[in-house]
Amino acid sequence: MSSSSTAAVTSTGGLPAAVLWDMDGTLVDTEPYWISAEHAIVEEAGGVWSDEYAHQLVGNDLMVSAQFIRDNSPVELEPVEIIEELLRRVVLQVREHVPWRPGAIELLDALNAAGVPNALVTMSWRSLADSVVGSLPEGTFAAVITGDEVEHGKPHPEPYLAAARSLGVDVADCVAIEDSPTGVRSAVSAGVPTIAVPHVVPVPVTVGAVQVPSLRGVTPADLRSLFVGVRGDGARH
Structure with a gap:
């Protein structure tokens, strides 16, 4: 991700234009x-x-x-x-049983209450995505991008570019939440400021991404403030 993308997240403060969620391992512990x-x-x-x-x-x-x-x-x-x-x-x-990841539902609810649109960006196919989304209140996700509906899957940037396009927002003004190295590469290569929440496998330190141990207690405002003071290599200073 370019430095200008990070600047878009840190310079204006406030809330992201949209939050782009990975599903397996990030939203649900599947x-x-x-x-x-x-x-x-x-x-x-x-x-x-x-x-x-x-x-x-x-x-x-x-x-x-x-x-x-x-x-x-x-x-x-x-x-x-x-x-x-x-x-x-x-x-x-x-x-x-839908195995929600810690803090995910609470953050989703808070984002919706704040008027921030959410998109689901998953390499799972539509049948599974619909099963997960169907257990949530209608309208929780404003867009759902699935692996069977894109030409190139993660780590290609296409899924995240498609999500931003479907919401009518600039990728640099969004925040992506991911748990895997493949997903982080996809989001970062699309130009989306990315929060990595490692779960089943470690996620290497990645330029354009910051890491948090859990979404528990994370608020909508935190999604942008997490990038304040982050160097180009993804480390804080």
Whole structure:
């Protein structure tokens, strides 16, 4: 992200024009659901899946993940079939219980009360995104961008550019919230000031992003103030 993008966040104060949320691992703690589904699919095909492999897939475009599963296991399904099977299992678990991440719902509610639009930017496909969004009050998200509706998935910038475009806002005036290295790269490369909340996998220090341990207690005003005093390398001074 350019220095001008950071300046847009720090110079005017106040609230972001919009907040662009990742879903899996950021809004909801569904990564264990995905990992469980991966283990089951591979083991049913007679293979052995590892958490090391699973962690390599966190935040990825689902087509990339499905091809990785096919290349590293006995699973012979086509990538789209792998995705559909993964989604079926994860959606079933989400319908039983939506595992919200700490502070996420509270921040969403506060942003909506303050009139700040939210967009969901996820590499999950529409069926899972709808299951999560459907458990929230209508209108919580003003836009939903899913992995099956973009040409290029994360870490490409397209998903975040599409989200900002759908809301009619400048990416530099928004804030993205992500939990994975892949997602952070996507948001930062789109020019969005990014807050990383590492969860299942570590997130390297990234120019254009700041890290917080949790969203618990974070307010809408905090989303911009977090960038005050941040150097170009993402560190505070």
